[in-house]
Amino acid sequence: xxxxxxxxxxxxxxxxxxxxxxxxxxxxxxxxxxxxxxxxxxxxxxxxxxxxxxxxxxxxxxxxxxxxxxxxxxxxxxxxxxxxxxxxxxxxxxxxxxxxxxxxxxxxxxxxxxxxxxxxxxxxxxxxxxxxxxxxxxxxxxxxxxxxxxxxxxxxxxxxxxxxxxxxxxxxxxxxxxxxxxxxxxxxxxxxxxxxxxxxxxxxxxxxxxxxxxxxxxxxxxxxxxxxxxxxxxxxxxxxxxxxxxxxxxxxxxxxxxxxxxxxxxxxxxxxxxxxxxxxxxxxxxxxxxxxxxxxxxxxxxxxxxxxxxxxxxxxxxxxxxxxxxxxxxxxxxxxxxxxxxxxxxxxxxxxxxxxxxxx
Amino acid sequence: xxxxxxxxxxxxxxxxxxxxxxxxxxxxxxxxxxxxxxxxxxxxxxxxxxxxxxxxxxxxxxxxxxxxxxxxxxxxxxxxxxxxxxxxxxxxxxxxxxxxxxxxxxxxxxxxxxxxxxxxxxxxxxxxxxxxxxxxxxxxxxxxxxxxxxxxxxxxxxxxxxxxxxxxxxxxxxxxxxxxxxxxxxxxxxxxxxxxxxxxxxxxxxxxxxxxxxxxxxxxxxxxxxxxxxxxxxxxxxxxxxxxxxxxxxxxxxxxxxxxxxxxxxxxxxxxxxxxxxxxxxxxxxxxxxxxxxxxxxxxxxxxxxxxxxxxxxxxxxxxxxxxxxxxxxxxxxxxxxxx
Numbered sequence: 288x289x290x291x292x293x294x295x296x297x298x299x300x301x302x303x304x305x306x307x308x309x310x311x312x313x314x315x316x317x318x319x320x321x322x323x324x325x326x327x328x329x330x331x332x333x334x335x336x337x338x339x340x341x342x343x344x345x346x347x348x349x350x351x352x353x354x355x356x357x358x359x360x361x362x363x364x365x366x367x368x369x370x371x372x373x374x375x376x377x378x379x380x381x382x383x384x385x386x387x388x389x390x391x392x393x394x395x396x397x398x399x400x401x402x403x404x405x406x407x408x409x410x411x412x413x414x415x416x417x418x419x420x421x422x423x424x425x426x427x428x429x430x431x432x433x434x435x436x437x438x439x440x441x442x443x444x445x446x447x448x449x450x451x452x453x454x455x456x457x458x459x460x461x462x463x464x465x466x467x468x469x470x471x472x473x474x475x476x477x478x479x480x481x482x483x484x485x486x487x488x489x490x491x492x493x494x495x496x497x498x499x500x501x502x503x504x505x506x507x508x509x510x511x512x513x514x515x516x517x518x519x520x521x522x523x524x525x526x527x528x529x530x531x532x533x534x535x536x537x538x539x540x541x542x543x544x545x546x547x548x549x550x551x552x553x554x555x556x557x558x559x560x561x562x563x564x565x566x567x568x569x570x571x572x573x574x575x576x577x578x579x580x581x582x583x584x585x586x587x588x589x590x591x592x593x594x595x596x597x598x599x600x601x602x603x604x605x606x607x608x609x610x611x612x613x614x615x616x617x618x619x620x621x622x623x624x625x626x627x628x629x630x631x632x633x634x635x636x637x638x639x640x641x642x643x644x645x646x647x
Numbered sequence: 648x649x650x651x652x653x654x655x656x657x658x659x660x661x662x663x664x665x666x667x668x669x670x671x672x673x674x675x676x677x678x679x680x681x682x683x684x685x686x687x688x689x690x691x692x693x694x695x696x697x698x699x700x701x702x703x704x705x706x707x708x709x710x711x712x713x714x715x716x717x718x719x720x721x722x723x724x725x726x727x728x729x730x731x732x733x734x735x736x737x738x739x740x741x742x743x744x745x746x747x748x749x750x751x752x753x754x755x756x757x758x759x760x761x762x763x764x765x766x767x768x769x770x771x772x773x774x775x776x777x778x779x780x781x782x783x784x785x786x787x788x789x790x791x792x793x794x795x796x797x798x799x800x801x802x803x804x805x806x807x808x809x810x811x812x813x814x815x816x817x818x819x820x821x822x823x824x825x826x827x828x829x830x831x832x833x834x835x836x837x838x839x840x841x842x843x844x845x846x847x848x849x850x851x852x853x854x855x856x857x858x859x860x861x862x863x864x865x866x867x868x869x870x871x872x873x874x875x876x877x878x879x880x881x882x883x884x885x886x887x888x889x890x891x892x893x894x895x896x897x898x899x900x901x902x903x904x905x906x907x908x909x910x911x912x913x914x915x916x917x918x919x920x921x922x923x924x925x926x927x928x929x930x931x932x933x934x935x936x937x938x939x940x941x942x943x944x945x946x947x948x949x950x951x952x953x954x955x956x957x958x959x960x961x962x963x964x965x966x967x968x969x970x971x972x973x974x975x976x977x978x979x980x981x982x983x984x985x986x987x
Contacts, residue, residue, distance in 0.1 A: 553922045554906045570906040572924060636908065640922040 346370040348381070352418045354391070357427055358455040361391045364418045364431065371406040371413050382413035388429070388453065388460060396460040397453065399433075401604045412437040414604070421452060423485040423494030426515025428454035430483050433466060433605065444644050445471045445501035449605050452496070456518045463518045465593030468610040471499040471506060474542070485513070492516040495523045499542055500588070502613045504643040505621055507539035507584045509611060522611070526588045532562075533585055541581040541621060548573045548642035555637045557630025561585045561620035571625045573641060582629075583622040587614040690755050693717045694731075699765040701738070704774050705802045708738040711765040711778065716750055718757065726756035726785055730763050733778065735800065735807060743807040744800065746947055759784045768799065770844030773865025775801040775810065777848070780948060781985070793984045795851055796948035799861075803868035810870040812949040813861050813942045845873055847892075850951050851985035854975040855895030855958070857936050859951055872940065888913055888937035888955045895933050895958075897979030903927060905977035909967035913937040913957035923965045931978050934959040937968070 346369050353363035365388075368381040388397040401414040413436050421430040433449040449466035474497055477484045485494035493514045500509040510523035526537035552575075556568035573579065593609030600606065613619070620633040623641070632641065639645070695717055700710035714732040721727045732747040751758045760783045768777040777799050784792035799810040843862040850859050860873025876889040908920035925931065938953040957970045960978055969975070972982050 552924045552926075554904075554924050555922065570904075572904055636919040636922065639919055 352416075355418065355420050355429055357420065357429060357453075357460065360455075360460075362388055362396065362429060362460055364388050364416065364429075366416055369403055371411045372408070380413075383416045384414075386416045386431075388431075390460065397462055399598070399604065400600075410438060420482040421485070421496065421513075422479070422482045423496070423513060423515065424488040425491055425494060426454060426513070428452055428463070428513075428515070429460070431466075435605075442647055443470075443501075444646050445499070445506065448472065449608055450498070452513060452520060454513075454515055454518055461518060463513065463520050465595060465597070465607040465609055466605055467511075467520070467593070468605065468608045468612075469498055469509075470501045470612055471509075474499050474508065486510060489523065498611075500539075500612055502539075502584055502586050503617075503619055504638040504645055505544065505581060505584055505619075506542035507586065507613075508542060509539060509588065511611075522588075522590050528587060533587055537585055537587055539584050539586070539588075541584050543581060544644065546642070547579050548577065548640070549575050551575065553640045555623075555625070555632050555640050556634075557623070557625075557628065557632060558620075559630060561622070561631045561633065563633075565631075569628075569630060571628045571630065573625055577626050578624075579641065580624040581621055582624055585620040585622075585631075587617040588612065589614045690718050690720045692752070693719055702765070702767050702776055704767070704776060704807065707802070707807075709743065709776060709807060710736050711776070712736060713763055716757070718752070718755070721755055725783060726758075726760050728762075729757045729759060730761040730780075733763060735776070737807070744809065753785075756785065768846055768848075770846050770863060770865070772844045773801065773863070775799055775863065775865065776807070779848075783984070793851075794950060795985070796945060796950050797848060797850075798948050799863070799870060801863065801865050801868050803866070808868060809947055810863065810868055812870070812944040814869075814871045815941075816872050816875040843869075843871075847873075848951075849894065852936075852938070852953055852956055853982050854972065854980040855893055855933070855936070856985070857938065857953075858892040858894070859940055860891075872942070876939075886939055888939050888957060890959075891936050891938065891940075893933055893936040893958065895980050897931065897933070898981065900925065900927050900979060907960075907962065907969045907974045907977045909960070909962070909965050909969055910957075911967055913955070913959070913968040913970070915970075921965060921967065923962050925962055925977055929963050930961075932961040933978075933980075934961060934966075 348368055350366045350368060351363050352366065354361035355363070364386060366383050367385040368383050371380045371382050382403065383401050384403050385400045386398065387395050389395055404412045406412065415434045415436070417432045417434075419430045419432075421428045429452070431451045431453065433451070434446070435448075447468065447470045449468050451466040452463045453460050454463055455461070473483055477486060477497060483496075486497040487495050489495050489512055493512050495510045496513050498509045498511060499506045512521045512523040514521070524536040525534065527534045553573050554570045555573060557571050558568045559566045589610075589612065591610045594607040596607065598604055598607040618633060619638075620631050621638075621643075622629070622631050632638065693716070695715045697713040697715065698710055699713065701708040702710070712734040713730055714734070716729055716731045718727040729750050730748055731750055732745065734742050735744040737743050748761055750761075761780060763778050763780045765776060765778045768775050777797065780796035780798070782792075782794045782796065784794075800807050801810050802808075843864055846861050846863055847858040848861060849856050862871045862873050863869070864871075874889045876887050877884040878887050879885075903926070905925045907923050907925060909923045910920045911918050936956065936958050938956040941952045941954070943950045943952055955970075957968045958975060958978070958980070959968055960966070962978065969978065975981065
């Protein structure tokens with residue numbers, strides 16, 4: 288079983304772990320599925336450069352992702368990897384210790400390092416890096432994903448990873464801010480071959496790029512505005528609290544769940560509006576063959592700016608990251624339609640009755 | 648445990664009622680037919696008596712006399728009569744206890760209708776008399792106010808007297824009831840300080856009956872709650888409901904579906920409830936109940952008041968606890984007045 292995890296980690300080095308589709312229950316499972324959707328990028332073994340104090344050079348290798356054509360130039364992502372278990376053989380069980388983005392001439396445009404921790408069968412940690420072209424209507428760039436996998440770990444509905452968008456500014460590839468920490472991933476609907484496409488245009492200079500965010504009982508679609516000219520990212524809609532009520536900007540689309548209630552019969556309480564004071568709830572019967580649609584979620588989200596100066600490596604290799612996600616303790620309301628009956632649900636007992644997913 | 652079961656069992660209730668009718672046929676007295684303030688023109692007040700008993704207690708015989716007032720010439724029957732007083736007489740006709748109850752007439756009817764029934768209540772070590780009062784207040788804001796009161800009597804020092812309000816366990820007042828306690832000393836010696844007797848009274852909760860246990864000290868004339876329950880909470884004790892037997896007469900559902908939230912424990916804070924749909928063909932079993940019971944004193948009468956009332960149910964293959972009028976109604980036990 289442990290060998291399986293190592294094999295997964297190895298695949299992720301050359302794959303695109305950020306291509307998280309529907310992620311179910313375990314991080315290992317999610318990564319395995321993500322790698323299945325990865326573009327075919329052949330690793331190219333190059334010179335092996337031992338790191339100071341690192342295991343023998345036999346445990347090291349280099350791999351290249353790309354080339355990725357962006358604004359008329361080709362870029363590649365160079366990865367230096369090491370075996371998580373020094374004595375393990377074969378392709379599996381690699382962890383990335385360094386990444387560089389180079390232009391066609393070999394000049395380094397961006398670089399980042401990751402710690403190496405020698406693992407055992409029961410306890411290990413690995414880093415993986417993936418990359419995809421990002422295709423917008425008014426710009427194009429590179430979407431790089433960073434994933435950290437470790438054992439032992441608790442199963443989660445959605446893994447936490449980091450995404451970083453790069454674009455061309457002044458003729459040079461540059462990061463549009465620090466990596467963005469997200470518990471969620473990319474949306475299947477925007478994966479077009481070996482590229483990730485923007486959801487829609489937001490004018491002549493910007494595109495909306497959507498991410499999937501875990502909201503505790505559902506996955507919401509969080510839109511990010513990518514400004515190609517200024518080279519920065521901001522939330523595409525403003526979620527704010529005013530007089531104790533969430534603004535319209537806190538309403539998000541919900542990713543459909545393939546499987547909900549599967550038992551004989553139950554019910555959920557539907558409120559007319561996303562507030563318990565909006566009126567008495569109506570009970571809606573849910574049967575295993577009921578048509579259940581998750582329409583909208585209302586939940587407080589937060590966007591925390593990162594450190595553009597780069598990582599200080601005091602709290603890990605991603606301690607410069609920005610983050611986006613559902614605010615801690617946020618009250619989640621989901622607008623549902625059950626056999627044509629529409630309303631809002633929001634409590635644990637109703638989420639559970641409807642069979643919505645939850646972390647163990 | 649000997650129980651005040653006559654009221655609990657329908658067939659015995661019928662027998663008891665029949666006996667009461669036979670033994671205590673009401674005697675309508677024409678001695679006091681008067682025109683009273685508040686009574687409409689043509690409406691007069693008549694007195695009547697009903698006799699219940701005789702009841703044999705410790706070799707003595709007692710009869711309960713119910714003094715009633717009746718309005719003549721009114722259409723509505725509920726508020727056309729009320730209890731104005733009771734007497735308990737011994738075999739020689741001497742009044743051992745008496746109580747009067749105020750009444751008022753407005754808009755041609757009594758403002759409250761009070762009725763009472765009497766019966767023997769017996770335990771392992773003694774017996775007494777219980778009077779159950781049923782009060783119905785004239786409708787206000789479209790709702791009927793209904794209340795039940797109880798009065799228990801025991802023979803103390805050869806005289807029949809009221810036992811008073813049940814005292815909460817652990818809160819015995821000076822001069823109050825002295826309940827039995829078994830003390831085990833370090834050397835294993837067991838001493839029994841008085842032997843209490845346990846009885847049950849069948850009390851209407853608003854949707855169903857529960858059987859409330861009481862402890863009686865027949866010899867000293869004491870009455871106390873039969874149980875009181877606590878749970879450890881943050882280093883201290885918190886009072887919680889005690890389990891009680893329940894009797895409910897379910898009404899068949901008229902809706903295709905009704906809905907209940909079934910908790911694993913009789914505590915809203917213990918886990919998320921399961922959402923259960925009650926269908927017309929669902930098998931619903933009433934397993935028990937739980938509540939905190941307090942006894943209020945209203946004059947000489949005692950009134951049980953329930954809080955944190957739960958019903959233990961099994962609905963098809965779902966077992967757990969429900970509470971609240973809405974959920975009680977969903978299992979066929981809507982809020983209603985007790986059957987008289």
